Amino acid sequence: MKRFNLKTVLLVGAALALQVAAVWGAAPRTSGAGNALADLHTALGVTCASCHGTAKVAAVDDSERSINVTCVGCHGNLDAMAAQARAGSHVNPHKSHLGDINCTVCHMGHVQSKAYCTNCHAFAMKIPAGDPVPQKPAPKAAKKAAVKQRVERADVVVIGAGAAGMTAAITAHDAGARVILIEKQPITGGNSMLAAGGMNAAGTRFQKAKGIADSVELMYQDTMKGGGNIGDPALVRVLAKESAGSVDWLTSLGADISDVGRMGGASVNRTHRPKGGAAVGAHIAGVLKKNAVQRRIDIRLNSKVVKLIEDNKGRITGVQVEGKHSGLYTIKAKAVVLTAGGFSANADKVAFYRPEYKGMTTSNQPGATGDGMDLGAKAGGELKDMKEIQIHPTVAAGSRILITEAVRGNGAILVNHEGKRFVNELTTRDKASAAILAQTGKSAYLVFDEGIRKSLKQIDGYFHLELVKEGATIQELAAAINVPATVLEATVASYNAAFDGKSDPDFKRPDIPRPIRTARYYAIEVKPGVHYTMGGLKINADGQVLAASGTPMAGLFAAGEVTGGVHGNNRLGGNSISETITFGRIAGASAAKLVKGGAKK
Template structure:
């Protein structure tokens, strides 16, 4: 059975309730649109709610408070370098110039991002996250999404001025209606020319929803193992992922079917550190070991040699490649399917733990993902390592470093308490997606914009090039989500 709802006021329908989608919704509502958000899950948040390292911005007041020297130019250079200069320079410029405003946008909802760390690939500390309060862990992605959802709830159209049916679209300007458990199946309109609405399944019915604009904010496809990954990036099919089961590239598929240009679908970011649960080593989905742990000084040790093997603060692709090459089968092939290497040890001392947040580390300890040892010698005994070699490797880290590390956040000693996690490379993010303009508009193969169709967040491509810089995911979602929201009103 198909029902149909037509909108009488300027309307924007957003597909996806992660950070990009909610940023777009808020901006569109502030521009006067009647906004409807559709999400296929029963609750909003997506992978944005799982983000743990923080959000980039420069220059900011938090940086100035900490006497951190940074600039827009340096931020752009780092983003382009991480992306192998395959990024769209215009999108990178927009990201950098609107970063500080994006941070202020998030903080306006009561989330204070005043702690700053220097993650891999950055020339200066610029990844912002929350400071722990009263010993309680602060999950930056979760807190941001909770704050935005709380705000959006205040913009819900009243039942007296809107259709109470969840199958119809919002018609009230400056408000946001949210429909969960709604899977979009098709875009409506003239293929490759103009979108006029969409079709979605909800409550065991198929519904048509007409709209002035549609924004695709459905995230990436790092969990779409048997479809987009297998088709475009089979090399990574055997690796575990940090993504939830919802990350199946729905928006990318919808856009491609409607004639939008997709690009770089083979570019999948392998994050170096997914936690290996000793109770379930082969789990297909792993919890992310945050980038910030290495930003604060965590070291990576090859259990086969008791040695360091990489600059822990290099870009994600460089660190992951070094880890994957610890497997002899991966060394022999540049094109075959990658095998998961033997687990690598990530070592942290009290400085790392306290800098990241003792309560947050305590969560990982409770889950059995992090273990505590009285000394490096005890670590060596537990993992059958060469104790003398391990101590020499860990204690002697200095600049100049043989792996090119130019920033040493902390120095280890042999007799201090050590926190240890087993980690492995994991599918984390997809740089491929739908090509967008500077206004976040979807483009055709002929480089023409598709009227009324916009894309933001991980569903879009071009910003990150062939490798995303750590901390740019949350930022890109806010910057281009807001742009998409504003553009959809015009």
Template sequence: MVKKRVLALILCAAMSMSVVGCGSTSSSDSGIPDGTYTGEGTGKGGKIVVELTMKDSKISDIKVVEHGETPGYADALEKMSAEMITKNTLEVDMVSGATLSSTGILEAVKDAFNKTGASTDKLVAQEGEVSKEEREAEYSADVIVLGGGGAGLTAAIEAAQNGASVILVEKMPMVGGNTLISGGEMAAPGNWLQEKESIEDSKEQFYQDILKGGDNENDPELVRVLADNATTDAEWLKNEIGVTFEDYMLFFGGHSVKRSLVPKDASGVELIQKLSAKAEEVGVITHLNTAATELVQEDGKVVAVKANFDGKEITYKASNGVILATGGFGSNLDMRIKYNEEMNEKILSTNSVGSTGDGITMAEKLGAQLVDMEYIQTYPTCDPETGTLLYVGDVRLEGRSILVNKEGKRFVEELERRDVISKATVAQTDSVSYMFWDEASMEASKVNVKHKKEYDNLIERGILVKADTIEDAAAHFGIDAEELKKTVANYNEYAANGKDLEFNKRGELVAFTDGPYYIMKSRPAIHHTMGGIKINTNAEVLNTAGEVIDGLYAAGEVTGDIHGTNRLGSDAIADITVFGRVAGRNAAKAE
């Protein structure tokens, strides 16, 4: 099939050098040649390739033949393609929450159309609407869950499995939230892989790590719930939800031992796909593109939610309760600055655009207590141009790289807390870091295979360089090569002696060997908001007097007081799973 397609393209090119694409080269009255044309654009996940078919001056078909967009965000490609075909125009609206994917598909289709040789004003727009979902003015269920990320899906599943009817309301056009675009790693003490590797760990050790990582600003009772249930709930994800975990772990900064499980393909996509499938299986009804606007109380109990769908107000009645799982506020600039002036417009964000603090705002209007709002975490190694998390950088979490500055020197322990590394990075020249590793580390971590599309994109953009010598790799970024060579030599000596004399790096020290060598440029970007709604150990929301707000529960990043000043890497998935289940279970049993 591939050979036939290649042959057809070759014949097509031979038949007409003036038309890019295969099909009839005759023009319609408008001057747009019939045919199929190929175009390229760049989305969030890299290159997007489309085939645009023109027939009788109309867009007959658009096929996306290649893309690297995350499932969910990829839906934007299909939606925009359908609208361009229906309306016979390239001027269509972006899909909310998927700006980069939307930009990429538009760019690709326009590139393809340009190869017709015709002007876009030759396209005659036509009336037509892509079929839209109809929605009633009112719905009722035992439990209403607001937010379709990892916490919301987990809560919805648990509520349904405990006998409740459940409607999940999500403002974005896809479920997933920040979980979808995360690495999906989950801290779990005493897990099955630790047993296999004879790593000693315990719930108590994890509990102490969380408290220490948050500078003891955490609520110890909430931390205890998290630490005691993380591994049981990881097993729930594996055995009941069907999540596939890889056969290796990562050593995240701030943890005392390697304990973080990695989902299939080191991506939150695995979690969301399996949670979504389970939610559907147990009867959870999901309403997308629906933004909750108000929590409704009667006689002191939260009994309903008002929401907006396509300009229409919808009321969702909850006989048992409402669960807030709407995430943090990392993408809400005004809210960030309100609580922490340092988190301004100069700092990029890794977050979903849906992370705007809506649930926090709605709960506060009911008198909910907010805690730790000033504690906003940045992830230290993000794309310096977009703020996106760099999963190729996971080589650091496997303990096989070092961070250096423009002067070629290490400046921080590579497995320190995220906030510590971020602060140290900002203090360096240009406020960036450079991650260095060798070919042996690449082969061991396989980040170029696990995250191939990202790897290729970084190489193409020059944010990551591969070179045969340290000198050539350093030259790409203008790093002091002689100092970098000294730094590498010193590190190799530390590895040989088993002791990092500069930063006391935890974990196994592995010496660098032969090239090729890799250097990746990165900078910190806003990643997690530790502050949010105060809850108790039953995931019930508390008011400013410390009393339970009847009928209101919360789980995930919308809550505060669990991680203190700083969240340790991979603790978020443990958090959303543990408290998502607690919230779902208790809401289902409420009367």
């Protein structure tokens, strides 16, 4: 094959960029695309060597870092590509909450490309070499001689690169352990990337600065009550006691969670989030990833752990990994930390445990399939509370987009198709979901005004996604959502009177921070969707996975949604990020202590 020098590649890349930009609406398209990017590049004279180099075997690492260097060298980084978007275009695909991701997350070299965001969003996105054309059969892989499976070594292997996993990895690394962080998806962040409302914590410096009186005991009581008093008291106490320290730890890493609001089931304002009420998940996930990269932690994407390795005494001694490009290999480790999340995106598993939820949409990212729980259970870990599956009351109707509970916390109300309130908007998620499902059409409307919109920055994203109906008056809004205007006007007037009187006689809502009387007026139709799995592997206060006998499994730790016991039968909004950070720190520290010869085996 003819080899291009860097200048030639850049020139050809610029031509290809015109085609890419054309698909996104930035410039006229210059030629037709093939079934994959390799075809498109070949048409422009770019050879295999231009992307893969001159090695006899065009090896690509599982995280696809090497090939992405070439992509960026030709086309520029995500910011450069985002700048090419056509002015006024609805969605800029190169600028999103997913952060700094690889080009190959969406753009495939040898198979048809697909926009990753369409896993959750219903955008009608065209993508280079991703048009719905018949796909060529994949070339048959050449037969290889049997080779010995490679073996690597680490002190600690962390499985799952969401907030819990990155927290555990950073903590273990800072304690002196050599860490490998494994992620089956092509991006980091997991469900944590989608978290919106905030992080619950009690007795923080940010609460004190705002004059909010809170305590560890009050957070403990709220969490136990919200979970039907079936949560593990020892774990719930750890969650509450260590929450302020977790806020301080995140802040020390560069996170901004200084704004404090309230979500359902909380007695006081304790939900921490970025200034202005921006979404907490993408921000924290970005901060954690930045810190992990700065520490040069080995993060491997497109890599699925398929087995936990045990010795003849039942001690976990490593993992078997299947890499997208590298195939099967083994990592021997002194400790393994499971942080692979829940199973809300596994429709079959959800239906197995809760048949009544069959067919219900989910707000989760596609990787939340319960793999980590399966790994731990097969190795002998005990599963707990698996039937406790939370449906979130406010998923935007017809989508998988979660409307954060913070919208209600900042003053929005829920009204039915008859225009009436029907529930305390700040009740727990299980009760709010049940109330919505009892209404006409099994849906409701979140109603709010311009004042509430301005109080919470993330609301602007719902407008961007065209989920919001609006009107200059309550009457106009009623027409837009097809509810009786006189009834909706009376409902809003009654709510405003409750604000003025500091009492909600109809539904006993404990906190009404704002009235609804500032034009314009808005509504989002919402339906309950599968959101969170409270069940998972049983752990103790040190993050050790427990066997059915109640004894800790040697070498195995866990944190986050892969575990069960913290939330009982209903998770309070804001407690998920709190759990992932607090127990991620604990699991990482316990694993590092084991590596150094400590007692946690």
